[in-house]
Amino acid sequence: xxxxxxxxxxxxxxxxxxxxxxxxxxxxxxxxxxxxxxxxxxxxxxxxxxxxxxxxxxxxxxxxxxxxxxxxxxxxxxxxxxxxxxxxxxxxxxxxxxxxxxxxxxxxxxxxxxxxxxxxxxxxxxxxxxxxxxxxxxxxxxxxxxxxxxxxxxxxxxxxxxxxxxxxxxxxxxxxxxxxxxxxxxxxxxxxxxxxxxxxxxxxxxxxxxxxxxxxxxxxxxxxxxxxxxxxxxxxxxxxxxxxxxxxxxxxxxxxxxxxxxxxxxxxxxxxxxxxxxxxxxxxxxxxxxxxxxxxxxxxxxxxxxxxxxxxxxxxxxxxxxxxxxxxxxxxxxxxxxxxxxxxxxxxxxxxxxxxxxxxxxxxxxxxxxxxxxxxxxxxxxxxxxxxxxxxxxxxxxxxxxxxxxxxxxxxx
Amino acid sequence: xxxxxxxxxxxxxxxxxxxxxxxxxxxxxxxxxxxxxxxxxxxxxxxxxxxxxxxxxxxxxxxxxxxxxxxxxxxxxxxxxxxxxxxxxxxxxxxxxxxxxxxxxxxxxxxxxxxxxxxxxxxxxxxxxxxxxxxxxxxxxxxxxxxxxxxxxxxxxx
Numbered sequence: 001x002x003x004x005x006x007x008x009x010x011x012x013x014x015x016x017x018x019x020x021x022x023x024x025x026x027x028x029x030x031x032x033x034x035x036x037x038x039x040x041x042x043x044x045x046x047x048x049x050x051x052x053x054x055x056x057x058x059x060x061x062x063x064x065x066x067x068x069x070x071x072x073x074x075x076x077x078x079x080x081x082x083x084x085x086x087x088x089x090x091x092x093x094x095x096x097x098x099x100x101x102x103x104x105x106x107x108x109x110x111x112x113x114x115x116x117x118x119x120x121x122x123x124x125x126x127x128x129x130x131x132x133x134x135x136x137x138x139x140x141x142x143x144x145x146x147x148x149x150x151x152x153x154x155x156x157x158x159x160x161x162x163x164x165x166x167x168x169x170x171x172x173x174x175x176x177x178x179x180x181x182x183x184x185x186x187x188x189x190x191x192x193x194x195x196x197x198x199x200x201x202x203x204x205x206x207x208x209x210x211x212x213x214x215x216x217x218x219x220x221x222x223x224x225x226x227x228x229x230x231x232x233x234x235x236x237x238x239x240x241x242x243x244x245x246x247x248x249x250x251x252x253x254x255x256x257x258x259x260x261x262x263x264x265x266x267x268x269x270x271x272x273x274x275x276x277x278x279x280x281x282x283x284x285x286x287x288x289x290x291x292x293x294x295x296x297x298x299x300x301x302x303x304x305x306x307x308x309x310x311x312x313x314x315x316x317x318x319x320x321x322x323x324x325x326x327x328x329x330x331x332x333x334x335x336x337x338x339x340x341x342x343x344x345x346x347x348x349x350x351x352x353x354x355x356x357x358x359x360x361x362x363x364x365x366x367x368x369x370x371x372x373x374x375x376x377x378x379x380x381x382x383x384x385x386x387x388x389x390x391x392x393x394x395x396x397x398x399x400x401x402x403x404x405x406x407x408x409x410x411x412x413x
Numbered sequence: 414x415x416x417x418x419x420x421x422x423x424x425x426x427x428x429x430x431x432x433x434x435x436x437x438x439x440x441x442x443x444x445x446x447x448x449x450x451x452x453x454x455x456x457x458x459x460x461x462x463x464x465x466x467x468x469x470x471x472x473x474x475x476x477x478x479x480x481x482x483x484x485x486x487x488x489x490x491x492x493x494x495x496x497x498x499x500x501x502x503x504x505x506x507x508x509x510x511x512x513x514x515x516x517x518x519x520x521x522x523x524x525x526x527x528x529x530x531x532x533x534x535x536x537x538x539x540x541x542x543x544x545x546x547x548x549x550x551x552x553x554x555x556x557x558x559x560x561x562x563x564x565x566x567x568x569x570x571x
Binding site for chain 1: 480481482483503504505506507508509510512516519520521522523524525526527531532533534543544545546547548549550551552554
């Protein structure tokens with residue numbers, strides 16, 4: 001009893017501290033529930049949803065962690081970099097050259113060319129060489145891992161084939177919105193068959209750069225798969241967040257599944273994904289076959305013409321806000337997610353709030369009810385972004401990973 | 414007369430050269446909004462192949478298989494002009510080529526703190542451009558609103 005009471009008191013203190021830290025005690029100004037207690041094991045890194053690096057403040061629903069990189073083999077030429085975005089929708093560690101103080105060795109192809117990559121994101125591209133680094137996150141280490149150095153001043157001639165893929169050139173912290181990105185999606189690499197096929201991703205650079213195939217071991221991997229241990233996936237644990245939003249939401253990024261006491265599979269819904277890391281979402285009487293759960297998307301994106309979209313403010317007619325939903329009152333909508341294994345979620349709902357009202361509070365950076373449109377022509381996608389992760393423990397198992405819950409690639413929660 | 418003929422020929426040749434010069438930048442760098450012949454230019458420049466050409470009610474679709482694994486579809490209106498381009502695959506195609514004069518709208522899309530690695534929807538004048546998906550599976554389309562033949566559903570343009 002005594003210990004129970006002590007626990008409760010401790011919890012109360014934590015709750016109070018949390019409320020104070022978040023600038024309000026009336027329960028309406030955010031903060032959400034406190035993060036899960038920190039674990040002391042070396043397989044856990046902390047994550048935060050905050051405004052992003054100072055050079056690019058104002059991030060919305062973007063989760064960051066901290067990564068240490070070293071020149072391969074060195075224990076002294078190392079740098080710890082914060083505000084690395086945690087992205088379950090991509091693969092590989094990519095660092096923005098302007099924040100990197102180390103000189104990491106650039107990979108050379110057998111042909112004599114330096115290896116560079118044109119990384120395509122939905123809204124643009126990033127260009128830079130592939131270098132080798134030792135990576136440390138929490139207590140996990142991976143040796144001599146290919147990473148991309150984005151915006152490297154030694155590689156300024158972006159091939160026309162790269163810029164021609166369109167969108168914004170995201171080669172600065174400001175345009176990228178982070179100091180780097182940690183892609184931990186459920187596959188081992190960012191390409192798949194770049195050892196035999198060219199996709200306009202990897203380039204061999206001498207005086208100019210040309211599209212090239214790349215041996216597997218030189219391609220950018222999901223770094224988790226290169227950890228010495230705990231290398232079969234990762235688990236993201238985030239607290240639930242108040243409906244109106246919150247600031248500085250903290251959680252955990254746990255490496256490995258069923259490899260330690262803190263990452264055991266429990267009774268959960270295991271949804272396997274297809275070769276594109278996609279699954280099915282049933283919503284509003286429709287089945288969206290190219291759907292995905294993606295911590296790197298900053299909202300919940302789907303087509304529903306019955307929900308009012310936001311109006312652009314008069315002083316900003318090109319505002320991106322028009323692609324978000326602004327219902328008069330919050331909607332709670334049922335949704336079913338189905339894995340390729342046929343397993344379906346039960347009684348899952350999500351909320352769509354008024355994006356303009358939410359984003360008015362610029363002190364916040366985590367918004368669980370932020371949702372927006374996807375064009376009906378991009379048929380069949382339901383992009384379930386970071387709001388999916390709030391209040392959940394989500395495991396992402398890499399392809400081929402054997403866990404007690406099943407074999408990857410899967411997402412379980 | 415021979416001299417005049419020669420001059421006429423020179424003038425004619427010059428005229429053709431000027432015409433070609435005037436046309437080339439467009440032919441070599443545009444498809445959206447341009448005549449159907451530019452579909453072939455896209456195919457040749459991309460070292461691709463036309464997988465299928467299908468006549469649908471009110472328009473024709475050329476499906477182009479790119480070496481990268483990406484499939485591009487170009488939609489041609491009854492007046493012979495390309496009114497929409499769509500793509501799906503591991504990487505985006507050469508949109509500078511496929512979008513021609515409209516490419517700049519994507520490259521300089523307005524951004525805000527809401528934009529980071531989120532799908533893109535641009536409406537600029539007659540152009541609508543949408544880019545979505547995620548790494549290893551990117552998709553999108555661009556179309557000219559005023560050029561969509563009557564009776565064609567936006568849902569068919571993918």
